[in-house]
Amino acid sequence: xxxxxxxxxxxxxxxxxxxxxxxxxxxxxxxxxxxxxxxxxxxxxxxxxxxxxxxxxxxxxxxxxxxxxxxxxxxxxxxxxxxxxxxxxxxxxxxxxxxxxxxxxxxxxxxxxxxxxxxxxxxxxxxxxxxxxxxxxxxxxxxxxxxxxxxxxxxxxxxxxxxxxxxxxxxxxxxxxxxxxxxxxxxxxxxxxxxxxxxxxxxxxxxxxxxxxxxxxxxxxxxxxxxxxxxxxxxxxxxxxxxxxxxxxxxxxxxxxxxxxxxxxxxxxxxxxxxxxxxxxxxxxxxxxxxxxxxxxxxxxxxxxxxxxxxxxxxxxxxxxxxxxxxxxxxxxxxxxxxxxxxxxxxxxxxxxxxxxxxxxxxxxxxxxxxxxxxxxxxxxxxxxxxxxxxxxxxxxxxxxxxxxxxxxxxxxxxxxxxxxxxxxxxxxxxxxxxxxxxxxxxxxxxxxxxxxxxxxxxxxxxxxxxxxxxxxxxxxxxxxxxxxxxxxxxxxxxxxxxxxxxxxxxxxxxxxxxxxxxxxxxxxxxxxxxxxxxxxxxxxxxxxxxxxxxxxxxxxxx
Numbered sequence: 125x126x127x128x129x130x131x132x133x134x135x136x137x138x139x140x141x142x143x144x145x146x147x148x149x150x151x152x153x154x155x156x157x158x159x160x161x162x163x164x165x166x167x168x169x170x171x172x173x174x175x176x177x178x179x180x181x182x183x184x185x186x187x188x189x190x191x192x193x194x195x196x197x198x199x200x201x202x203x204x205x206x207x208x209x210x211x212x213x214x215x216x217x218x219x220x221x222x223x224x225x226x227x228x229x230x231x232x233x234x235x236x237x238x239x240x241x242x243x244x245x246x247x248x249x250x251x252x253x254x255x256x257x258x259x260x261x262x263x264x265x266x267x268x269x270x271x272x273x274x275x276x277x278x279x280x281x282x283x284x285x286x287x288x289x290x291x292x293x294x295x296x297x298x299x300x301x302x303x304x305x306x307x308x309x310x311x312x313x314x315x316x317x318x319x320x321x322x323x324x325x326x327x328x329x330x331x332x333x334x335x336x337x338x339x340x341x342x343x344x345x346x347x348x349x350x351x352x353x354x355x356x357x358x359x360x361x362x363x364x365x366x367x368x369x370x371x372x373x374x375x376x377x378x379x380x381x382x383x384x385x386x387x388x389x390x391x392x393x394x395x396x397x398x399x400x401x402x403x404x405x406x407x408x409x410x411x412x413x414x415x416x417x418x419x420x421x422x423x424x425x426x427x428x429x430x431x432x433x434x435x436x437x438x439x440x441x442x443x444x445x446x447x448x449x450x451x452x453x454x455x456x457x458x459x460x461x462x463x464x465x466x467x468x469x470x471x472x473x474x475x476x477x478x479x480x481x482x483x484x485x486x487x488x489x490x491x492x493x494x495x496x497x498x499x500x501x502x503x504x505x506x507x508x509x510x511x512x513x514x515x516x517x518x519x520x521x522x523x524x525x526x527x528x529x530x531x532x533x534x535x536x537x538x539x540x541x542x543x544x545x546x547x548x549x550x551x552x553x554x555x556x557x558x559x560x561x562x563x564x565x566x567x568x569x570x571x572x573x574x575x576x577x578x579x580x581x582x583x584x585x586x587x588x589x590x591x592x593x594x595x596x597x598x599x600x601x602x603x604x605x606x607x608x609x610x611x612x613x614x615x616x617x618x619x620x621x622x623x624x625x626x627x628x629x630x631x632x633x634x635x636x637x638x639x640x641x642x643x644x645x646x647x648x649x650x651x652x653x654x655x656x657x658x659x660x661x662x663x664x665x666x667x668x669x670x671x672x673x674x675x676x677x678x679x680x681x682x683x
Contacts (some may be wrong), residue, residue, distance in 0.1 A: 129154040131232035138410030139238035141436035173663035176295025184339040185609035210383035215504035241411035250344030277365030284370035285312035290464040304334035327465035375412040388414035398453040416455035469538035473526030495670030496576035497647035500534025502564035515576040522551035552580035591666040601640040644668040
């Protein structure tokens with residue numbers, strides 16, 4: 125084999141998994157990992173829970189130590205070693221030993237870049253003040269806990285309501301700290317579509333967390349007495365003992381850029397299907413790399429541990445297999461999950477927002493969206509909780525494009541199932557007929573994932589067409605509420621006609637024949653029956669997907 129020495133820049137998920145896989149494949153390979161930080165492999169996804177004291181010991185976050193790599197895998201791990209330059213012609217990396225204060229050259233046959241991503245700091249005054257932190261590694265957590273303890277912090281502001289933002293907010297609240305979240309989008313968890321985050325809003329407020337949505341950070345200033353004043357874009361000023369910046373991450377591409385490696389459209393390192401950069405001797409993996417969407421074929425950044433781990437492993441296989449051999453990286457779905465304030469939210473594949481962005485880039489996919497609201501397991505078995513699934517399918521053939529779900533339990537199970545279906549290019553019909561586990565404590569004979577696919581299938585076939593709430597006013601259809609009088613009195617859509625579903629058969633003749641009738645109940649089941657009744661009279665009818673529950677969620681975000 126031509127490759128005798130593998131040099132890896134960066135550890136954690138991508139670099140560490142690459143080294144371990146390469147050693148399992150080839151005993152004769154010389155393997156070196158250069159890691160800028162003090163830890164080569166740690167569970168960065170567990171950092172918020174260490175701050176919240178759910179993970180008690182710092183050492184529990186350590187996946188593997190340099191000593192373990194040396195002893196078990198014969199890998200030379202050098203922590204506090206920063207790669208500062210790559211000489212591609214000589215195939216040499218310039219290394220700065222941060223502990224010894226010296227620099228030296230390290231040669232390679234094959235080089236793997238796994239530098240990860242760094243927290244993004246908004247370009248506003250005060251982000252470098254004492255008491256302002258980000259959450260990227262174990263030392264960050266040490267600093268946060270040390271500051272909170274020494275200064276007896278009672279209030280904190282978390283800037284950014286993404287996954288890390290809500291996780292760190294929940295864990296600061298768990299420590300008895302009053303928390304406010306500032307998010308520039310109109311909803312928390314921006315990777316989701318707006319309405320799917322609304323249940324998390326309610327849970328956060330119930331937990332005592334203050335939400336400042338549709339606002340961005342304008343600046344931070346020191347106050348007398350050691351506190352910080354946090355100015356928001358709409359003029360509000362918050363006082364806090366500490367500020368956590370959770371405003372997203374940007375790929376660490378400085379080293380690659382300086383070496384003249386090609387970058388992609390979204391700013392990450394460009395790689396081919398075998399994870400090779402524009403240099404034939406250099407590969408790249410993890411958060412710094414642009415990944416291809418399995419659905420749209422477009423490149424995007426997906427800073428998640430799962431894809432980084434798999435890419436690191438695959439890069440090792442490719443390098444060890446030799447020129448033009450080894451597996452090909454098929455792309456990613458960006459499957460993700462977050463737990464916060466007693467709720468779970470998960471997503472896979474495309475969202476309506478990402479499909480709209482793809483259309484602007486020339487990849488337009490006509491799609492249908494449906495919602496299914498169901499219990500996570502059989503109603504008669506104790507402890508059942510409601511979850512909501514949003515499913516997107518291609519109109520042309522029913523191919524599943526993406527899914528989101530939110531609820532108290534059973535959420536990630538359904539999204540994982542749908543992720544597997546998308547990966548295999550399955551359709552709503554395939555998901556509808558998929559055999560899933562059923563016992564009353566685990567699920568239902570008609571699983572929520574099956575149910576979502578059934579609704580999509582009915583919509584695509586024309587058996588029960590669906591309509592979208594945002595189109596109702598402009599379309600001019602008759603809106604028919606088929607809920608009970610009690611539900612109607614508690615709240616209804618302005619201008620809607622009210623006929624309870626159990627009285628509809630006797631009142632079909634009272635419905636207009638010259639307009640479409642769009643029906644709704646609370647979640648869509650009774651209004652589905654109403655659509656079938658009305659359609660069989662020769663009238664056109666559609667079901668407002670998701671029912672009044674989704675209508676309220678959408679209005680909540682708009683307001």
